[in-house]
Amino acid sequence: MAQAGLELVDEIGFEQVTIAELARRFAVKPASLYSHLQGHDDLKTRIALLALEEIDEQVSDAVAGRAGADALRGLADAYRDYAAAHPGRFAAAQHPLDLETAIASAGARQSQRIRAILRAYPLAEAEQVHAIRMIGSTIRGFVALELSGSFSHSSPGAEVSWDRIIDALDALLHNWPIH
Structure with missing residues (x-):
């Protein structure tokens, strides 16, 4: 069920995926899906977990064998590329998870992957x-604005800003303020 929902989110959007919509697509009664799902939030959570797994695989490949600015760019580009190819799945990956589910998810591995990238920078533990929150916020914020078309109305293109932002993140991480 969750895999079918994951495939559906890019077509109709994460918020529009419901048990009723899945049932309609499978030509079954919604009640029959409740033997596989505990409810709407369970469906959303399962889809989110699958999307996080996909992102984690893409990021893992993108940062393998890289360090410092190169790894940071690989991470950022992997997120951005995934979002462009799968906007509904990217939205699903933002679905709030309870603490236990979040800790066991690929999202936690992504945080650890970013922590590993940070070893190349002079940051106190x-x-x-x-830094992890800043990187995630910057990437997700830019991607969300880009997906909504916010950057399509002005020059230069979003790619130029993207490159500048990644360079700025790298510079900031090298010059992190000490507290």
């Missing part, structure tokens, strides 16, 4: 959580 206590500062890494802030």
